[in-house]
Amino acid sequence: MSLPLIIFYFFGILSAAAAIYIALTKNIIYVAFSLILCFIGLAGVFVFLGAEFIAVTQILVYVGGILVLLIFGVMLTNRLKGEKLVSQSRQKLLGFLVSGMLFYVLLQGILAANFSALEWMSAESGSQTGLKTLGMNLMTEYVLAFELIGLLLLIALIGAVYIAGNKRKEDKHAA
Numbered sequence: 001m002s003l004p005l006i007i008f009y010f011f012g013i014l015s016a017a018a019a020i021y022i023a024l025t026k027n028i029i030y031v032a033f034s035l036i037l038c039f040i041g042l043a044g045v046f047v048f049l050g051a052e053f054i055a056v057t058q059i060l061v062y063v064g065g066i067l068v069l070l071i072f073g074v075m076l077t078n079r080l081k082g083e084k085l086v087s088q089s090r091q092k093l094l095g096f097l098v099s100g101m102l103f104y105v106l107l108q109g110i111l112a113a114n115f116s117a118l119e120w121m122s123a124e125s126g127s128q129t130g131l132k133t134l135g136m137n138l139m140t141e142y143v144l145a146f147e148l149i150g151l152l153l154l155i156a157l158i159g160a161v162y163i164a165g166n167k168r169k170e171d172k173h174a175a
Contacts, residue, residue: 008048015041032071039063053134065153072157076164 018038022031039062046055138146 004048008045011041011044011048014038015045028074029071032067032074036063036067039067069157072160076160 015038018034018041021034022038025031025034039058043055043058043063046052046058
């Protein structure tokens, strides 16, 4: 077994183990951190599959943005209520049946797919849209859009912290 294959399996097992832990744990904070591990593992798998742009986008968008905001939200609501956030598990049997059926359908689709046709199509098109050219286009032609989105997210984060801070001050004055 070669080293790249071992690393590929490591990322795959990391993602699968983190996903299983997400399904089995009840603590919301542990779910958020396990989701970060799952997304990092999937980004590693995407790198080994040759989809570097998807891997970088997944790290930036999901891990860097959405999950950090989720963790801040969970931590702020945990402080406001003063009690531990724990999810309840309901209808486990139905969940296992639905996930088992979905796994079966996806496995049948993967086994029936003709992946050699995809390689032939990409080789014939000869397009030179690599990660470098895509990055150059995004950072030259579309840099203003990225800056505006970053500013908008920063304003939303500051607003969320301000609203949570006012709620705590109102609770102290009411008591």
